[in-house]
Amino acid sequence: MRFDIITVLPALLESPFAHSILQRAQKKGIAEIFVHNLRDYATNKQKSVDDYQYGGGSGMVMSIEPFAACIEKLKAERDYDEIIFMSPDGVTLNQSTANELSIKKNIIILCGHYKGIDQRIRDIFVTREVSIGDYVLSGGELPAAIVVDAVVRLIPGVLNDETSALSDSFQGELLDAPVYTRPADWRGHKVPDVLLSGHEAKVNEWRHEQALERTQKRRPDLLE
Ligand code: ADE
Secondary structure: OEEEEEEOOHHHHOOOOOOHHHHHHHHOOOOEEEEEEHHHHOOOOOOOOEEOOOOOOOOOEEOHHHHHHHHHHHHHHOOOOEEEEEEEEEEEOOHHHHHHHHOOOEEEEEEOOOOEEOHHHHHHOOOEEEEOOOOOOOOOHHHHHHHHHHHHOOOOOOOOOOHHHHOOOOOOOOOOOOOOOOOOEEOOEEOOHHHHOOOHHHHHHHHHHHHHHHHHHHOHHHHO
């Protein structure tokens, strides 16, 4: 799977993909992540990528030409399944969207800034707008990194223990049960006996009960 992320702040995306599972996915050749500097596609002498808003109002708007030039260059090289615009106006990301995206081959992600991007980019090129929640961030870079992380870990072969993505919170309809590691007793705070019992069926039953209880308490909406 290939991601092409278009941004004015490529430096913000240097680190998120260089560690842990995302790094491993790239080393294994399962995921490729390319970051493109929008400024390299600016057409004017000043290399500007934004301009004043028609109709007046504060805040600059990102122009269509640099985005169009970058998208058209990429599209001439391969077909893309999706062009995603990260925006608080989009559909809120959830596990089912991540699953849907994880079976695509090539995805472009556009990161916005300032007051927004020229509506024509959204109308002409964008196939899907994705929000990571009801709050406004300074740009689409961190949201883009979140989408890539949520999606890449679902691609078969990325996680060592393939069952572990399947048992994630939200992958079923329940949150995860609590987990513990050594020591079994820390200053009198003990790990539940059942987990030390070695009785697999009982452990599974306990985990299911705990997951259900946690979901009922914290996210009853998931059970509706
Ligand atoms: N850009 C700014 N805020 C955002 C959000 N909440 N989700 C996606 N992109 C954004």
